Amino acid sequence: EPEVTQTPSHQVTQMGQEVILRCVPISNHLYFYWYRQILGQKVEFLVSFYNNEISEKSEIFDDQFSVERPDGSNFTLKIRSTKLEDSAMYFCASSEFAGLAKNIQYFGAGTRLSVL
Amino acid sequence: GQQLNQSPQSMFIQEGEDVSMNCTSSSIFNTWLWYKQDPGEGPVLLIALYKAGELTSNGRLTAQFGITRKDSFLNISASIPSDVGIYFCAGRREGSTLGRLYFGRGTQLTVWP
Numbered sequence: 001e002p003e004v005t006q007t008p009s010h011q012v013t014q015m016g017q018e019v020i021l022r023c024v025p026i027s028n029h030l031y032f033y034w035y036r037q038i039l040g041q042k043v044e045f046l047v048s049f050y051n052n053e054i055s056e057k058s059e060i061f062d063d064q065f066s067v068e069r070p071d072g073s074n075f076t077l078k079i080r081s082t083k084l085e086d087s088a089m090y091f092c093a094s095s096e097f098a099g100l101a102k103n104i105q106y107f108g109a110g111t112r113l114s115v116l
Numbered sequence: 117g118q119q120l121n122q123s124p125q126s127m128f129i130q131e132g133e134d135v136s137m138n139c140t141s142s143s144i145f146n147t148w149l150w151y152k153q154d155p156g157e158g159p160v161l162l163i164a165l166y167k168a169g170e171l172t173s174n175g176r177l178t179a180q181f182g183i184t185r186k187d188s189f190l191n192i193s194a195s196i197p198s199d200v201g202i203y204f205c206a207g208r209r210e211g212s213t214l215g216r217l218y219f220g221r222g223t224q225l226t227v228w229p
Binding site: 043 | 120147151156157158159160161164204206208212215216217218219220221222
């Protein structure tokens with residue numbers, strides 16, 4: 001069964017460093033998302049992306065964050081200068097359709113980011 | 117910001133028992149979703165609901181979209197050990213473009229054999 005894959009599974013970085021989290025969405029999907037989950041808290045929306053543009057972003061997604069679809073298969077989340085509070089599990093999701101009844105978002109297993 | 121309250125936070129039950137959990141929101145949703153998350157995995161969709169009053173089943177799972185469009189519940193009947201995990205409700209607000217999801221805090225389910 002097709003799945004969303006994320007790499008790495010765990011990323012450890014020093015505060016202030018840049019990190020890039022990578023995702024390979026399901027191949028025929030056109031709509032892409034990043035969410036994050038701080039330990040013990042709820043899953044929070046970061047950004048949605050379609051047709052090489054950000055469609056919507058949350059208040060969490062500030063200037064330190066950026067997303068890119070550098071080629072036909074990868075979807076990346078970059079954090080320019082990591083802060084301690086960026087430590088979280090980051091989930092990528094993708095969907096084939098955008099319409100109300102068909103926007104089923106499939107999630108990857110996540111990347112655990114630890115900022116020291 | 118959007119508040120989505122999920123309860124209970126955790127449940128400890130005996131195998132064979134039924135389970136019920138629910139979510140309420142501070143605003144109207146046009147979609148309610150229930151996900152399960154196993155350790156080290158991402159959320160997996162269990163049930164999707166699109167209309168107020170809708171009642172949908174998936175095996176031993178049953179979920180309903182509340183009439184007010186501000187709540188939903190999930191029932192699991194005759195629980196088994198593999199039901200262990202974290203269950204999340206998620207909703208989509210009216211007017212959402214690409215389906216931004218708002219999540220509850222999750223219900224941690226433990227099933228004793």
